[in-house]
Amino acid sequence: xxxxxxxxxxxxxxxxxxxxxxxxxxxxxxxxxxxxxxxxxxxxxxxxxxxxxxxxxxxxxxxxxxxxxxxxxxxxxxxxxxxxxxxxxxxxxxxxxxxxxxxxxxxxxxxxxxxxxxxxxxxxxxxxxxxxxxxxxxxxxxxxxxxxxxxxxxxxxxxxxxxxxxxxxxxxxxxxxxxxxxxxxxxxxxxxxxxxxxxxxxxxxxxxxxxxxxxxxxxxxxxxxxxxxxxxxxxxxxxxxxxxxxxxxxxxxxxxxxxxxxxxxxxxxxxxxxxxxxxxxxxxxxxxxxxx
Amino acid sequence: xxxxxxxxxxxxxxxxxxxxxxxxxxxxxxxxxxxxxxxxxxxxxxxxxxxxxxxxxxxxxxxxxxxxxxxxxxxxxxxxxxxxxxxxxxxxxxxxxxxxxxxxxxxxxxxxxxxxxxxxxxxxxxxxxxxxxxxxxxxxxxxxxxxxxxxxxxxxxxxxxxxxxxxxxxxxxxxxxxxxxxxxxxxxxxxxxxxxxxxxxxxxxxxxxxxxxxxxxxxxxxxxxxxxxxxxxxxxxxxxxxxxxxxxxxxxxxxxxxxxxxxxxxxxx
Numbered sequence: 001x002x003x004x005x006x007x008x009x010x011x012x013x014x015x016x017x018x019x020x021x022x023x024x025x026x027x028x029x030x031x032x033x034x035x036x037x038x039x040x041x042x043x044x045x046x047x048x049x050x051x052x053x054x055x056x057x058x059x060x061x062x063x064x065x066x067x068x069x070x071x072x073x074x075x076x077x078x079x080x081x082x083x084x085x086x087x088x089x090x091x092x093x094x095x096x097x098x099x100x101x102x103x104x105x106x107x108x109x110x111x112x113x114x115x116x117x118x119x120x121x122x123x124x125x126x127x128x129x130x131x132x133x134x135x136x137x138x139x140x141x142x143x144x145x146x147x148x149x150x151x152x153x154x155x156x157x158x159x160x161x162x163x164x165x166x167x168x169x170x171x172x173x174x175x176x177x178x179x180x181x182x183x184x185x186x187x188x189x190x191x192x193x194x195x196x197x198x199x200x201x202x203x204x205x206x207x208x209x210x211x212x213x214x215x216x217x218x219x220x221x222x223x224x225x226x227x228x229x230x231x232x233x234x235x236x237x238x239x240x241x242x243x244x245x246x247x248x249x250x251x252x253x254x255x256x257x258x259x260x261x262x263x264x265x266x267x268x269x270x271x272x273x274x275x276x277x278x279x280x281x282x283x284x285x286x287x288x289x290x291x292x
Numbered sequence: 293x294x295x296x297x298x299x300x301x302x303x304x305x306x307x308x309x310x311x312x313x314x315x316x317x318x319x320x321x322x323x324x325x326x327x328x329x330x331x332x333x334x335x336x337x338x339x340x341x342x343x344x345x346x347x348x349x350x351x352x353x354x355x356x357x358x359x360x361x362x363x364x365x366x367x368x369x370x371x372x373x374x375x376x377x378x379x380x381x382x383x384x385x386x387x388x389x390x391x392x393x394x395x396x397x398x399x400x401x402x403x404x405x406x407x408x409x410x411x412x413x414x415x416x417x418x419x420x421x422x423x424x425x426x427x428x429x430x431x432x433x434x435x436x437x438x439x440x441x442x443x444x445x446x447x448x449x450x451x452x453x454x455x456x457x458x459x460x461x462x463x464x465x466x467x468x469x470x471x472x473x474x475x476x477x478x479x480x481x482x483x484x485x486x487x488x489x490x491x492x493x494x495x496x497x498x499x500x501x502x503x504x505x506x507x508x509x510x511x512x513x514x515x516x517x518x519x520x521x522x523x524x525x526x527x528x529x530x531x532x533x534x535x536x537x538x539x540x541x542x543x544x545x546x547x548x549x550x551x552x553x554x555x556x557x558x559x560x561x
């Protein structure tokens with residue numbers, strides 16, 4: 001019961017608060033257009049009827065939560081998942097490139113961190129470039145990457161996932177540099193007294209010590225990967241994926257569909273971050289950590 | 293005369309320091325951590341280094357262990373340079389904290405030096421069992437460090453230092469962080485262990501009773517600059533029950549250690 005009280009209740013409280021704010025915002029934002037409609041139709045509805053109308057427009061400025069929920073439910077559970085109107089289908093397309101990019105990004109991040117920790121020249125030279133890489137607006141870079149790769153015959157999943165890689169290697173590299181440097185001086189001295197080789201120090205001390213840092217940064221990286229995958233779908237004429245769904249809906253002012261695609265994206269993000277967290281905790285447990 | 297003293301006099305020196313000095317370069321100018329240390333430690337001796345913080349006792353131990361390089365004089369370990377001795381794994385080092393790896397259970401922690409030195413799995417198992425018995429930790433092999441008390445953790449770290457059978461044990465205030473009851477208990481166990489293994493032990497402490505109770509020789513040191521002010525031979529027998537600490541002989545030695553600390557101005561701020 002403690003778990004319910006400690007974690008679920010606070011989260012639900014915030015959620016209820018958000019829904020209330022959302023409804024108020026929906027009413028306020030949709031009101032001018034509704035007033036316009038009513039004036040042209042010569043109607044003068046009462047307050048309650050007016051509010052009801054603001055919350056049931058077909059293409060509202062701000063869709064109400066129940067509209068989004070209905071659309072989300074319909075497109076998630078009531079359609080075949082192979083249909084290109086199914087959110088599950090689009091989420092899967094985005095998820096696959098997210099995961100591929102995340103794997104590349106994590107591997108690249110770890111590689112860079114190992115280089116930085118072991119090679120003084122890389123330590124001095126690489127970090128400013130890594131930081132600079134993240135200041136470039138990804139929305140501007142993404143189409144160039146995809147066009148250039150298409151020109152040399154690489155299309156499909158790989159170019160999209162490279163955008164995810166570009167965003168996700170950064171937190172892993174930074175976290176792992178910190179993690180690989182986290183062993184205490186005493187532990188390093190201890191290895192020195194055993195005359196341990198550099199690779200023994202790396203595998204027996206630096207790597208296990210860096211594991212908590214790795215999972216903390218992988219949580220950030222997996223969310224960044226998803227953002228990368230969605231952004232990569234926006235400017236490139238992708239026909240499937242949460243990003244392309246967002247774009248198509250915005251072309252046709254299907255605001256409700258836009259929002260339910262957004263919700264689908266957040267749910268995928270939540271699942272990914274939770275999954276990394278669970279794997280992290282399992283690894284932690286298997287490494288003898290004190291149960292929290 | 294004990295066996296250890298006899299061997300020491302026979303000239304089998306384990307540590308031999310001549311005019312040893314070490315100056316650290318810091319941003320506030322040079323700091324003389326050690327000056328003109330002349331000391332010979334014979335095989336089988338139990339030598340304590342006592343003095344206030346900043347007297348260089350830990351630095352001297354770290355010089356023996358090749359964790360610091362002396363800037364003057366010379367030092368040899370078993371007739372070799374400290375680096376050669378370290379490469380031959382001539383000593384086990386016990387730090388102020390247990391310094392166990394939290395992701396390894398106790399048996400795996402003890403196995404760490406054995407893994408690094410390439411000992412076979414079967415041999416590892418046998419040695420772990422032996423040293424775990426030496427420090428009375430049999431049965432705790434599969435526990436993780438956080439599941440053990442501070443005293444037990446420190447015993448595990450001693451087991452780790454014993455696992456690869458170095459003849460020299462360097463201990464840097466190993467019981468400094470423990471309460472007095474646990475410390476008494478571990479002092480007794482350490483003496484028993486020393487008697488059973490015939491190792492040479494260098495032991496840094498800032499507790500006078502601990503130094504007198506454990507040692508065959510007590511090196512009194514003093515700060516600014518770090519130096520040896522007195523070397524006291526213990527007249528206590530090798531067999532030492534805890535209540536030996538109330539005998540006049542014990543108190544006389546403790547008094548001399550205190551005098552030595554006074555002479556080195558160790559009590560001034």
